[in-house]
């Protein structure tokens with residue numbers, strides 16, 4: 032049986048309460064809007080991409096604790112990463128939140144992302160956790176249209 | 182409850198249901214004995230779907246065990262028996278909503294399909310370019326989108342009755358909307374996201390003064406208040422079986438016979454025809470004209486069993502119990518500083534939508550779930566309502582007659598837990 036504290040880990044509660052990089056990025060050259068119609072999570076991601084490197088990344092929007100902290104944590108992880116590294120981290124994150132319940136995934140090399148491993152026991156919340164990441168990918172592709180987790 | 186129950190014979194009998202013993206009633210619902218995450222289930226999501234009494238579950242099981250055959254098609258014993266049970270169920274529904282005739286009761290999949298049926302059959306035939314259809318600001322998407330599509334197709338216009346901050350429809354605005362272009366009014370009787378009980382009778386009277394037909398979405402109403410379609414004088418009435426303690430996949434379209442008769446079929450195929458040659462098809466009479474193909478026989482019979490169950494309940498006592506639950510939950514939730522209740526209509530069903538300062542409803546839902554408490558969070562398929570109140574979503578506790586004050590106490594402790602976690 033999964034414990035509630037596995038989902039709402041301290042790090043998540045902290046990022047929810049005081050989200051990092053919660054602002055509009057002034058001279059960003061990439062952005063995207065994400066929306067989860069199921070729960071009304073709504074997010075904007077701003078990226079300043081320079082020579083294929085994420086020089087700055089920030090977000091704004093409204094959503095549940097999982098989606099907000101996921102966006103916040105993501106911005107702290109991706110700053111300074113290349114486009115390719117960001118895409119790899121997306122795959123990794125996706126695996127963290129969707130791998131089958133009970134499967135023993137090696138969490139040791141996931142770093143900060145491991146705090147979201149509890150989400151996999153709450154299928155309804157996977158979309159909350161991944162909205163920021165999907166939106167980030169769209170921003171990198173510079174798809175300005177609305178991304179949706181539906 | 183405007184009409185007194187007339188079943189005096191049952192009133193006198195020693196039926197525990199009629200004395201309204203909520204603990205006894207809970208025994209009739211097997212799922213209410215379940216443990217969820219190590220805690221007894223507190224089921225407060227009745228507006229999404231209601232639980233089923235054992236009598237409904239058994240009826241469906243018995244049907245498949247003893248009676249299964251196709252209806253209206255065979256001369257053999259089982260087919261005749263199944264047809265009889267299916268049609269008997271139609272009769273029970275006719276009595277339940279007090280329709281004039283059983284031919285006014287059409288079996289469909291649910292409220293959604295019933296509205297789609299009226300929109301595509303009645304709507305396509307009668308709505309023309311420049312016409313107007315009136316709905317309200319608190320409709321479920323099921324009573325918005327079919328009309329929107331129809332209006333788009335016919336270049337007609339959708340008009341919306343606004344509501345106040347307390348979530349009551351503005352009837353003076355409604356009257357201003359009515360004009361010679363208005364061809365149909367479609368309104369929800371009880372709002373699933375706000376709990377408001379709308380004055381549909383008044384709305385219908387106003388429309389009928391201009392000979393405009395009215396469809397009432399009764400999806401949330403049938404389980405809470407006595408519905409009498411003759412008294413309402415509505416032209417169409419729709420509801421779903423699963424929100425009335427019956428099975429999923431079955432619902433009802435009631436339509437006045439003279440309207441249904443004039444309407445073209447919605448789907449075509451078997452059962453809905455009287456005679457088919459390759460040159461021409463003569464359609465069957467109502468209601469069969471609207472029931473193409475093999476229907477949800479078990480569902481229809483199961484819904485009949487649900488109505489039988491409700492018949493044994495004293496609806497006055499049910500209403501009183503539900504009002505108690507509403508008052509108690511409103512009181513207890515108002516005591517919590519961070520809670521804001523959305524929907525404060527004077528006339529309200531036992532449903533309470535709320536938001537918590539700085540905490541998203543989804544997080545409320547997950548934490549309550551860990552306490553075995555099932556509520557709904559989200560926009561409840563009423564996104565325009567959320568837009569009206571400038572919120573992304575709400576948490577909603579919706580009660581049925583089998584809920585108790587102890588369960589509301591658990592909800593309140595759960596909310597305090599939510600506040601602790603995110604405090």
Ligand SMILES: Cc1ncc(COP(=O)(O)O)c(C=O)c1O
Nearest residue numbers: 291292293321323373400401421
């Ligand atoms: C007011 C209202 N109308 C229509 C519906 C649609 O019912 P169903 O999904 O059973 O077709 C619902 C159910 O959520 C409802 O609450």
